[in-house]
Amino acid sequence: MxxxxxxxxxxxxxxxxxxxxxxxxxxxxxxxxxxxxxxxxxxxxxxxxxxxxxxxxxxxxxxxxxxxxxxxxxxxxxxxxxxxxxxxxxxxxxxxxxxxxxxxxxxxxxxxxxxxxxxxxxxxxxxxxxxxxxxxxxxxxxxxxxxxxxxxxxxxxxxxxxxxxxxxxxxxxxxxxxxxxxxxxxxxxxxxxxxxxxxxxxxxxxxxxxxxxxxxxxxxxxxxxxxxxxxxxxxxxxxxxxxxxxxxxxxxxxxxxxxDMRQQNFMPDFKTEAELQEHQLKGLQWTVRHAYEGSAEYRERFDAAGVTPDSIQCLDDVKKLPFTTADDLRDGYPFPLRSVPFEQIVRVHASSGTTGKRKVLCYTQKDLDDWTDFFARCYQMAGVTPLDRVQIAVGYGVWTAGMGFQLGCEKIGALAVPVGPGNIDMQIQFLLDFQSTVFCSTASMALLMAEEIHKRGIADKIAVNKIIYGSERSSRSMRKKISELFGGAELFDITGLTELYGPGTGIECSEHDCIHYWGDYYILEILDPETLQPVPEGEWGEMVVTTLCKEGAPLIRYRTRDITRIIPGQCSCGSILPRHSRIKGRSDDTIKFRGVNIYPSSIDTILSAVPGLGSEYQIHLTRDESERGQMRLVVERAEGVDAKRSPELTHEVKHQIKKQLLVSAEVELVDYSSLPRSEKKSQRVFDNRIQDEIV
The missing domain is CATH 3.40.50.300 (P-loop containing nucleotide triphosphate hydrolases)
Incomplete structure (x- = not known):
């Protein structure tokens, strides 16, 4: 009819x-x-x-x-x-x-x-x-x-x-x-x-x-x-x-x-590295032209560097572009690097502010859609399905974390339980009542929850089988402990920063030996933080990123200050996507002690290798009366380890610090769980060498 x-x-x-x-x-x-x-x-x-x-x-x-x-x-x-x-x-x-x-x-x-x-x-x-x-x-x-x-x-x-x-x-x-x-x-x-x-x-x-x-x-x-x-x-x-x-x-x-959500695929369809590089070149050319035509700030920088959009003919030409830093974002507050008209901006987010004044970034709807899609890719790589229930214990609001975790979760079709940070009693109640299968938080919050689960004896009553954490570094022993106290949950380290959309710009795969990053959304360079020249493949350096399709506030050679290294070759997990190591430290929070550059992750590594130590520690830096630098490590003993073992453990830590870092440190062992825990980023470095104002 x-x-x-x-x-x-x-x-x-x-x-x-x-x-x-x-x-x-x-x-x-x-x-x-x-x-x-x-x-x-x-x-x-x-x-x-x-x-x-x-x-x-x-x-x-x-x-x-x-x-x-x-x-x-x-x-x-x-x-x-x-x-x-x-x-x-x-x-x-x-x-x-x-x-x-x-x-x-x-x-x-x-x-x-x-x-x-x-x-x-x-x-x-x-x-x-x-x-x-x-x-x-x-x-x-x-x-x-x-x-x-x-x-x-x-x-x-x-x-x-x-x-x-x-x-x-x-x-x-x-x-x-x-x-x-x-x-x-x-x-x-x-x-x-x-x-x-x-x-x-x-x-x-x-x-x-x-x-x-x-x-x-x-x-x-x-x-x-x-x-x-x-x-x-x-x-x-x-x-x-x-x-x-x-x-x-x-x-x-x-x-x-x-x-059928189980048939969704958020992975790119590139089959070869050459296809990815072709995509990156087109994205780089678009980004440079977009920034040049849309941002007076970028145009001024490019003109000063003698660069025009037509200067980009191959991927190696990215080296011609000037760097962008966190200071540029702060100086351009409240809409730094804006490259679209205001009517196209649909949201702003800001950094957590742990290292200084907040860095605010603006987003178009396409930026948010892209972010949602590649965050869903993170969940997919971690094996999350529509049958999962994802408890999100990270901050909401102007910080990017909560929104990213939730939008990606809903995109992949899983059930989101948006609890937010803190409130341990509520977190535990929801784990029990909703039978959440995935827990998302910072590493510190995951440790706090793991110890609480152990204390209450409910590991066999919860259903968490995956933990996706980010925002801070973690040691091997910390990861192992979190997994065990959660009843054997699998951990996935997720990366990201507000400037680069937010969390979700890469994640650990099931092989657990690398971070896959989304090379179809940004180019990653590893440079010497002092000379700003490329380091040989496989060597540690500062991560510098250039976005390929970000509209609101594109990043061009942005110095993230994160220290990592490119892992060459294809991953045994089968993904074509490129890889880097877990973040080792930051070029701007390196501890320079007695002429030696020390990353906090190096301390992590040493302490992880000493049986009988817990995963929590603090580094206290001071100066004595002769202005000589002093380092004191306060380290927890592992649960159940007798205090009588403190002398031998102290000796071993001192020995390994001297052997591997070439510095001497005083070591103080304290009882298990005596150092403060936090659902946010735990402060582990206390640098009190400068007591007066810098200026």
Whole structure:
């Protein structure tokens, strides 16, 4: 009876429908199911002539009717009960019904006969026929809207969200009437978010997502599809549609357009390093031109360096570009490096401020979409699936962490439990009650939680099997301890910084010997922090990054100050994505002690290799009366280690510090768990060598 071919529709420049194909046979009830904003109502408006399609055709009985006005469509046999009822509140029930037949120009007798037929289907409307429509309940208004459409005795009845905002018991009445209409031979196109209701009350169904048909078939087969049922419908059945987890009590917004999340892939499709490099060159050329044309700050820097967008002909030309530093971000506050008009900026985030004044970055919608996608890639590389429940124990707000973890989690289809940092009792309660399978936090917070889990003896009662942590360095012993006290959870170190979108710019793979970084989103250089010249592959140096598609505030040769090294070759995990080592330290927090540069991670490594020591320690730097530098290490003994072993452990630590770092240190051992823990970054370096002001 009705056929739609390749239908497209726009609202101004925004496209709402993309090549929709749909068919309805005489006497069928067809459901069109999708989330809010999927394009369902737009499709109905195109059918009724309320919105003019921008492409495709609509055929009724094989004849084109595309673009006809609403009155003509009513006369041809279509009638619409719109979303939100759209009754005329200042008119009576009877007057609202009369409006439904105006295009047909019926006689008074015929009109009265049809009104009586509507009253027979909806007795409540007869009782209130003189009452103003605006005083009816939501369910009664929905009955009135359907009755008004039935006044035209349509061959095809279009129902737009008949259960929206209606109490469950009234929804039952509405759908009982829809079943009656169907059995009486009325052809119905039913648009619904309530998937269980729609599928149980229709013959065939189309699933609409983002303006496109993504699935279609017989309703009972879709309703009983195991993947569909497990993901969306719970225990719903044709006999008991309300048994849906979300459909119970008439809840809407069941996202049937959601694809099979287990088949999603957020990894790039590059097969060779050459393909990746070709992509990087195009991205580099775009970024330089974008920054040059969009940012006066960048243009001034490029002009001073004698660089134009045309100067970039190969990847090696990145060396021609000037460096960007954290000082540039602070100097440009509050919108440093902005390269787009203000109206394109949709969000700002800022650094955590642990090393000085906050660095604020702006984001376009594309920046946020890109960030969400590659954060989902992090979850994918860690093996997180839609069946996981991800407890997010990092900060929300202006800091990037919480938002990144949550958006990526939802993108991959997992359940997010956004607790935020701190509140150990709540964290423990949620681990137990929600049976979270993934825990996301800083390393310090993970250790704090692990010790609390051990203290309460609940490791066998929680379900955490993966821990994704970042924001600070951790030692091997710390990782091992966290894993053991969490009941054997697998740890994944995730990297990132606010300047480079936020967390999620790389993650440890299942081999646990490297960090894969997203070379399709940024170029990574490893330079000598003193000379700023490239170091040989495999040697340690400062990470310098250049974004490839960041719009709001692109980074060009940004000095991250993080110390790492490129790991050559392809990873045994099979990923084509490039790799670097875990962050060893920072070029700007290096401890320079008696002429020796020491990274805190070097202390981590030494202490990890001494059996009997815990994972928590502090480094205290002072000067004695002769201005000679002094280093004192305060280290916890491992749990259960007798204090009588302190002399031997102290001797071993001193020996290894002298042997490996070429400096002498005083060592003080303290009881297990006596050093402070924090859900944020634990402070481990206390440099008190300078007591007066620098300037």
């Amino acid at each position: 009705l056929k739609i071919n390749n239908l497209t529709a726009h609202y101004g420049a925004a496209q709402a429908l993309f090549g929709v194909d749909l068919e309805i046979s005489t006497g069928e009830t067809v459901a069109l199911v999708g989330a809010n904003g999927a394009g369902k109502s737009t499709l109905l408006k195109c059918l009724m002539g309320l919105v003019k399609p921008t492409g495709g055709e609509i055929l009724l009985d094989g004849k084109p009717v595309t673009g006809k006005n609403p009155a003509q469509m009513v006369r041809l046999g279509l009638a619409l009960s719109p979303e939100g009822r759209e009754v005329f509140p200042e008119l009576s029930v009877r007057e609202n019904l009369q409006l439904g037949a105006i295009p047909l120009k019926l006689s008074k007798a015929e009109e009265a006969e049809r009104i009586e037929e509507v009253f027979d289907r909806f007795p409540k409307l007869r009782e209130r026929h003189l009452q103003l429509a605006g005083t009816l309940s939501g369910g009664e208004q929905q009955m009135l809207a359907i009755g008004r459409a039935l006044m035209a005795k349509p061959r095809i009845l279009l129902l737009d969200e008949p259960s929206l905002g209606i109490a469950p018991i009234i929804t039952d009445e509405i759908f009982a009437i829809i079943h009656q209409l169907s059995r009486s031979g009325t052809t119905i196109l039913l648009v619904e978010q309530n998937a269980a209701r729609a599928l149980s009350g229709s013959d065939r169904a189309y699933l609409l997502a983002n303006g496109k048909i993504v699935e279609q078939g017989k309703s009972d087969e879709l309703l009983n599809d195991p993947i569909l049922r497990s993901a969306f419908l719970g225990a719903a059945s044709q006999e008991n549609p309300a048994a849906s987890r979300l459909g119970a009590a008439g809840l809407t917004n069941i996202r049937l357009e959601k694809p």
